[in-house]
Amino acid sequence: MKLPSRTEELILLAVWRLEENAYGITIRRYLKEEAGIDYSIGGIYVPLERLVSKGMLSSRQGDPTPARGGMSKRYFQLTAEGVAVLRDIRALTNRLWDNLPDIVFHN
Amino acid sequence: MKLPSRTEELILLAVWRLEENAYGITIRRYLKEEAGIDYSIGGIYVPLERLVSKGMLSSRQGDPTPARGGMSKRYFQLTAEGVAVLRDIRALTNRLWDNLPDIVFHN
DNA sequence: ACTATTTATTCTAAAATAAAGAAAAAATGA
DNA sequence: TCATTTTTTCTTTATTTTAGAATAAATAGT
Structure with missing residues (x-):
């Protein structure tokens, strides 16, 4: 069986949850707001790339939007x-x- | 919040499950047989040491037993x-x- | 008593992943 | 034009995982 690392799992779950709107920034925000984990920028983009290369995610380049700023978004989807x-x-x-048994520890 | 790595989590669960009989070899065997993950020797002992140093496990040296062979066992317990x-x-x-939303992907 | 075998831990090196954030890119608003 | 905003790419360092050799300690058989 193929185990994802902790970060990979959380990012996959974020992508699933965000549906059509999963890209670096929204994924990072989701994990901050919903999971309480404040990843650095690289902490999101590096594993995203790895997940694509491992075949767990696919990605497509977003079209430009009327909103201000930014390189074009790269949207991710679960495979x-x-x-x-x-x-x-x-x-x-x-x-x-x-x-697991009920009784836990006895220090 | 303090996230354990994947391996740390699995080892902690193994220690919990094994109760009074959690030491390197039984933990490794449990994860092989019950979780289907075949860790190398270092893959168990290295994180065990780290979990103790992080305060998630404690350990005690086992007494010699009538059974054959081996250095004295080091038993682990959850803190x-x-x-x-x-x-x-x-x-x-x-x-x-x-x-998570119900609908998953649309490739 | 010696030697092979068994059970267990310790140690060490290399590969993979995580963490942190600067730099670059691209667009808008003033 | 240039300051600001939003986004990704890139790079470096730290931590964790993987792999297995080395060591330790005890018993069984001869």
């Missing part, structure tokens, strides 16, 4: 592979949690 | 901090999954 990886890691952690 | 980290990451991923 079938990306969805499968997310479902697998989810299933795995669910299973491991189900395996 | 309160380790449990909190696990619960936090679990809550976060649950929340992000709950946020």
Whole structure:
């Protein structure tokens, strides 16, 4: 099985959630606002590139918009592979949690 | 919030599950058999040491046993901090999954 | 007693990932 | 034109993962 790193998982989930509007800046903002994690710029773009090269995301260049500023947006989408990886890691952690005994520690 | 890496999370869950019998070899075997992930030797011992130094695990040296072979076992236990980290990451991923829209991709 | 075998940890090097943020690109508004 | 805004690209350093050799310690068999 193919495990995504923590950051990869969170970015994949952000892309899924953001649907048609997933690009570097919105992904970074989502993870800040919804997950409470403040990634640096590189902390988003570097793994995004890796996820594309690994086939978990695809990307397309956005058209220019009436809004001010910026290089043209690069939008990301989950691939079938990306969805499968997310479902697998989810299933795995669910299973491991189900395996846990109730009593936890005794210090 | 303090996010564990993927490997750290899996090792913490293994320690929780193994209760009084969590040491390098049993942790490695558990992750192979129950999670299907075949870690190298260093892939277990290196993060174990880091988890202790970060306060998520504590350890104690095992007594010699009647069984054959081996250096004396080093048993690991979750600390309160380790449990909190696990619960936090679990809550976060649950929340992000709950946020997802139904429709997934359109390639 | 010696040697092979077993079980376990420690150590070390290389590859991959994460973290941080400067630099560049591209567009608008004044 | 140039200051400002939004966005991506690039680069460097730190941390984590991967891989497995080396070491340690105990027993079993001869």
